[in-house]
Amino acid sequence: MESDDRSNRLRTRCSHLGGRPEGNEPYVPPIVQSTLFNLGSAADAESIFSGERPGHAYTRFGNPTVEKLAEAISSLEGGGGALVTSSGNAATLCAVTIAMSGRSGKLVTHPDIYGGSHELLAILSETYGLQVAVVDPSEEASWLDAVRNAGAVLLETPSNPLMRLIDLKATIEAARSKAAPVIVDNTVATPFNQQPFQFGADWVVQSTTKYLNGHSDVVGGCLVKREKLTPQDRRVHKNLGGTVNAMEAWLVLRGMRTFALRMEAHNRNGRAIADWLRGHPAVSKVHYPGNGGKRQAEIFGRQMSGGSGFLAFELSGGGEAADRFLDRMQLITHAVSLGGMESLATRPAMSSHRGMDPEARRLAGITDGLIRLSVGTEAPEDLIADLQRALPGGTGAYQANGGKFEGT
Ligand SMILES: *Cc1c(COP(=O)(O)O)cnc(C)c1O
Helix, strand or coil: CHHHHHHHHHHHHHHCCCCCCCCCCCCCCCCCCCCECCCCCHHHHHHHHCCCCCCCCECCCCCHHHHHHHHHHHHHHCCCEEEEECCHHHHHHHHHHHHHCCCCCCEEECCCCCHHHHHHHHHHHHHHCCCEEECCCCCHHHHHHHHHCCCEEEEECCCCCCCCCCCHHHHHHHHHHHCCCEEEECCCCHHHHCCHHHHCCCEEEEECCCCCCCCCCCCCEEEEECCCCCHHHHHHHHHHCCCCCHHHHHHHHHHHCCHHHHHHHHHHHHHHHHHHHHCCCCEEEEECCCCCCHHHHHHHHHHCCCCCCEEEEEECCHHHHHHHHHHHCCCCEECCCCCCCCCEEECCCCCCCCCCCHHHHHHCCCCCCEEEEECCCCCHHHHHHHHHHHCCCCCCCCHHHCCCCCCC
16 A cells, blocks of 8 residues: 555656746746856846855856756655766766765675676775675575775676575664765666665665656666765766766656556566466576565565566576577567666676676676566567567467567
8 A cells, every 4th residue: 555655646746747837837848958157247247156056157067957857756765865977887987986085995786786887896995995795685694794995885686687685674784884875876776666775875876868868769867865965076977077968868657657557567577477477387496676585575574565677587498598588579679788668688697797707607697598677568478479470389470470460
């Protein structure tokens, strides 16, 4: 019931993104596609630069359209303020830089964070000596111990691609012992299904490229703070430089109007497809948020109100069966990324995790027969027909023979 109330409130908020206009203002926020703004008199310029009165000077420092997007995302996450970035990775860089500034100790994270975040931390560590501890959260005692002694924490729940959940409440409480800021990458869960600030997270990072924009046509990101942004937060953001122009911000704002409606469909389809796959004889395992034992189910019940449309499944026929599946899909597209209205599939061992040592990869649960599926908003019976056709035992044509989806 509570989650229904919350999703209804999110629906209302999404319908009014950008705020109710005043006077004769346009209903849809204008695209202020200008790098610079007239500063007016010397006295006006002085009051803008000193922050005494609101105003704009240069789009990297601030732009009215971009600020509308920041307000909209902050309101969906329930935060005190947000900073918009040019990608999810730029948001992670900005959040880690702010969280670690003036702090000793390691940045604690886990092995199955997003591959790009991993690479980013490796570069920061090689170049600037950032100390990173990669700890397995399923060993809960050692994870919480590392968090208790952390300089800052960067975590992602559900993880990608195995959809493992990390207990936000326990982790954030442990981080309090040395006041370590906790950054939660909420891209996969989205604010529709999980609100990390309710558990005391300090920062939420989003790749708006995925569910928030939802149309697979903009790369973008955002970092949201539980408390109000400080001038120092804004200083780091504008000088790291990963800011955006008005046009991209406007597109994300437009995409977000249907965010709640899309998430209802992704949640419904994700669960239906996970359930259907579980009954298929060629599928040995299905990874969906809340699956994987009593503890995972308990964490799901406490911190998530839906599983979203992202899942993975294992084919008992291994890499060969997985490749055959990819070749035989006719509706689902073989492509990376997630969160759009179209369903997408990849084989992580061959794409996102191909750089890993094969044995380490297998130990991490990324088997050769693992398929990652971003379930879109199509009719579930069409998706099931495509899965049925492409999975071992199905009768789908090899796609290279010119097979095209013709409906069911
Ligand atoms: C895609 C993704 C990112 C990075 O976002 P970009 O917009 O590609 O830079 C970060 N975290 C997660 C969980 C993602 O899926």
